[in-house]
Amino acid sequence: MPDVDSAGGWLLTLDGAPQSYVDLDDPRHLEFEYVRRLAHVLDCAAPEGEPLDLLHLGGGALTLPRYAAATRPGSRQQVVEFDAALTRLVLELLPFTAGTVHTADARAWIGTAPDASADVLVADVFGGSRVPAQLTSLEYAHQAARVLRPAGVYAANLADGAPFGFLRSQLANFTAAFPYVALVAEPSVLRGRRFGNALLLAAHREMDLGPLARRCAADAFPARVTEGAALTRLIAGARPVGDADATPSPQPPAGAFSLG
Helix, strand or coil: CECCCCCCEEEEEECCEEEEEEECCCCCCCCCHHHHHHHHHHHHCCCCCCCCEEEEECCCCCHHHHHHHHHCCCCEEEEEECCHHHHHHHHHHCCCCCCEEEECCHHHHHHHCCCCCEEEEEECCCECCECCHHHCCHHHHHHHHHHEEEEEEEEEEEEECCCCHHHHHHHHHHHHHCCEEEEEECHHHHCCCCCEEEEEEEECCCCCCHHHHHHHHCCCCCCEEECHHHHHHHHCCCCCCCHHHCCCCCCCCCCCCCCC
């Protein structure tokens, strides 16, 4: 639906929950806080303006690919979106020419993607309001590690609430697949006060998280970067989950992500 307060603004909702916001007049304008944090990851992944090879699992209204095209022109972008009808609608109303959009299952796609082919791999895949089970296993984490380049960054948008059983299992998966893992979330989420988004970051090499931490702390809704011993304490006792036992992310409480 068009944003009545912004001539170029469009809001995509799925099952009553806001999924994407796009400003065609200014792709750098990001309405949702978790998308801003993903954009901060892109901004910190390489020197300003340098083109990158980007793989987006989950497309929605293509908010982040549009941002990348505006801030890193010349980037080679592959977007994988399972919902063919949604993709047709988005491309009809909100044209996108700065990358290739594939209608495919994200797990199947990454399973055939070339080794070391992505500078940044972004996973923002939700079936309704839950991350599908096939993207929550240790085997999936190993596939992401295979596709990511040695200096690349993996960033996944997840959602959970206390006692963080799902989030801790995801951190355990990626700690088993990558040597460096970090988490970005608002303090109110990490303290268990509410259900909310968290970004899981992973890399083959140690990440300089200072610039990212400063950007996230300066947002209207500040988020904190957790790594090292603090992250180890959060994971404590959680074990990696294989394909056979993987489950979707938890169902959000009523109203957690709804409009109004």
